[in-house]
Amino acid sequence: MPEKQDYYDSLGVGRNASADELKSAYRQLAKEYHPDVNSEPGAEERFKEVNEAYAVLSDQERRAAYDRFGHVGLKGMPTDFGFGDIFEEFFGFGLGGRQRRSAPRRGADLRYDINLEFEEAVFGVEREIELTRRDTCSRCNGSGAEPGTTPVRCPTCDGAGEVRQVRQTFLGSMVNVTACPNCGGRGEIVSSPCLNCSGRGIEQLSVQRKISIPPGVSDGTQIRVSGEGEPGLNRGPRGDLYVVVRVKKHRFFRRKNDDILLDLSINLAQAALGSEIDVPTLEGDDKLRIPAGTQPGRIFRMRGKGVPHLKRNGRGDQLVVVSVDIPKTITAEQRELFERLSETLGSEVIPQERSLFDDLKDLLSGIVD
Ligand SMILES: [Zn+2]
Ligand SMILES: [Zn+2]
Secondary structure (H helix, E strand, O other), X not given: OOOOOOHHHHHOOOOOOOHHHHHHHHXXXXXXXXXXXXXXXXXXXXXXXXXXXXXXXXXXXXXXXXXXXXXXXXOOOOOOOOHHHHHHHHHOOOOOXXXXXXXXXXXXXXXEEEEEOHHHXXXXXXXXXXXXXXXXXXXOOOOOEOOOOOOEEOOOOOOOOEEEEEEEEOOEEEEEEEEOOOOOOOOEEOOOEOOOOOOOOEEEEEEEEEEEEOOOOOOOOEEEEOOOOOOOEOOOOOOXXXXXXXXXXXXXXXXXXXXXXXXXXXXXXXXXHOEEEEEEEOOEEEEEEEOOOOOOOOEEEEOOOOOEOOOOOOEOOEEEEEEEEOOOOOOHHHHHHHHHHHHHHOOXXXXXXXXXXXXXXXXXXXXXX
C-alpha cells in the first residue's frame, strides 16, 4: 500500500497556514498540474493529491480531525468529492468543458474594403456603402417563430437552455453543464417556424450605411464602426464593422506618412539663375522660390502643405524633389547660346570628391526612393 500523503506537504504550507494561504497555495498548484495544461508523467497524480489535500484542509471539521488523528481521523469522511466544483469555483471552468450555448454571444465582426481617391484619403470623405450581412430576420424579429405564433418553453430544460449531468471521473463526481439537446440551448421551442428564415431568426440582408472617413487616413487604415457587424446570439451584442481603407495612387503625388512627395523638373536656367515657380499642391498651385545654383536632387519643404494628422492637430509638409531637365532636342538659337555658354565654361572635367553630405544623402535616400 502506498504511503499516504501529508496534506500540508502536498500543498507546501505549514501546519498553521491560514485559509487564505491554503487557498493561494492550492490555486497555484492546481493550475500547474491541471491535466489540461500539464501532460508530464505524474502530473495527474500530483493534481489529485493537491485536490484531495485542499478538500480536507479547507474544511474546518476535516482539518481538525486530520490534525488530531492523521488519516485515521478521516475514516468515514469522504475525501474525494466535489473537486470539480472546487476547481470550477476557482478558475471559472470545470474539467468537463463547460458549454452553455444559451449564454449571450457577441456577433461576428465584419470587414468592408473601401477604395478612396488619393485626395479623399487626405481630406476625408463621406461615403454611402452597401453591406450584405447576416441580420436579424425582419419577419420574425429574430424569434424564429412565424408571426402570430409564440415559441414555447422547452420541456427538457424547463427554459434554462442547459442541462446538468453528474459524471464520475478520476477526481470524483463532477457536475457537467451542457446545452440542452432538445432546444439547442435556446430554452424555447418554435413549433411554427418563420417562413422567411425557417426558424433560424436570421436572414441575409443588404443595408446602406453612411461612413465618415476622417482626413488623414492612409492605405490600410481601419475604421471601426461599432455595432454594425453581425447580430449576436441569445441577445448578445452585435459585432463591429471594420472599414479597411484602400488608397489609389496619384499621378503626381506620393505619401510618406503625413508628408506629400512631389518630383518636379526645372530647366537648366531656372536651376542656375534661380526662379520663382508655381508648384502643384493638393489645394492648387503654390509659389516656391528656387535659389540660384540649385543642384539636382535638392528637396524643398513646403510647410503645412501635406496631409492632416489623423489623431492630432496640424498637418505634414509637401516635399518637392527637384530634378534638372537636360533638353533632348534644342532649337538653332538654343544651340548657339549653349555653344557660347560652353566657351565660357571651358572643357575641364573634375571627378567629384565625396563629402560627408553625400554619405548623408545616401543614408536619407529612403525619402526619395
Ligand atoms: Zn424569421
Ligand atoms: Zn431545452
